[in-house]
Amino acid sequence: MRDRTLLRVEGLELHYQTRQGAVHAVDGVSFDLHRQEALVVLGESGCGKSSLAKALMRLLPRNVHHTAGRVTLDGVDVTALPDERFRREVQWSRLALVMQASMNALNPVVRVGEQVAEPLRVLRGWPRGKALARAAEVFELVGVSTDFLARYPFELSGGMRQRAVLAMALVAEPALVILDEPTSALDVLTQASIMNALKRVKRELGTSFILITHDVATSSELGDRVALMYAGQLVEVADAERFFTEPAHPYSRMLMASVPRLRQRARPEAIPGEPPSLAAPPGGCRYAERCPYRFARCAQDPPAFRLGERHRARCWLHADDAPAGGGA
Structure with a gap:
């Protein structure tokens, strides 16, 4: 029986060298993607989403400081392939990328x-x-x-x-296409038309997608699963329906609370604070300074806790001995 998993990413890291030091753009990212599935990678600007796409495609700038991790595509460890073989056998043939502002x-x-x-x-x-x-x-x-x-x-x-x-x-x-903000510069009607075209491609060709965006509304159109990225890390990965209705990570909850809804009287809530610098990421949980549920253990880096089948959240609130509701 053929394995349903098309892509498996394990401990992927990509750091850049800058005048301020090493920027931890992608820091220990792990996830998997099934065949004919669309994964949405959500997150604020600067959280490492586009760097994740470049790491997967091996389109790296000259100032790379450090790379690590393993990427398995259709059962083949493509990180072990020499550059020329990767370019000839993987790039565009098995794995393609629509880059941000690519229409220009x-x-x-x-x-x-x-x-x-x-x-x-x-x-x-x-x-x-x-x-x-x-x-x-x-x-x-x-x-x-x-x-x-x-x-x-x-x-x-x-x-x-x-x-x-x-x-x-x-x-x-290609079996997998990565889309980096494919509708960000387009009007609403054109965005809807592009998303309908993507759904048709997924249905008729069986193509899998990774959709990178900061637009929650766009992500809900195509995504089967959602991966939320914050400060270079994935903080939650879940089925789309569960993510949008029962977000598990405090950042996920705040993000969903910030989205306007047609059939809800509650006003959208702003997410307080700012993301940390990826040139000097804090120790422990990277969301702790903005989190209303933080407690003493947040000074340590949390693992990705399993909350269900293919559902993970990187937060100490999901540890068995976590205090009820957390605490400031």
């Missing part, structure tokens, strides 16, 4: 169809005609007329360019 990354002097077909020509050696035919198929899948294949990027709207970049990520039929 298209080459302005090359026709859109040629850019979408390029991964097939480079990675698989397909002839131009065959690659363009496949690009046309993917254009239709993401809801773009094939007439746009012959156009230049400046002739497309922002939403159309975003769809073209999505088509480029899908053209080689």
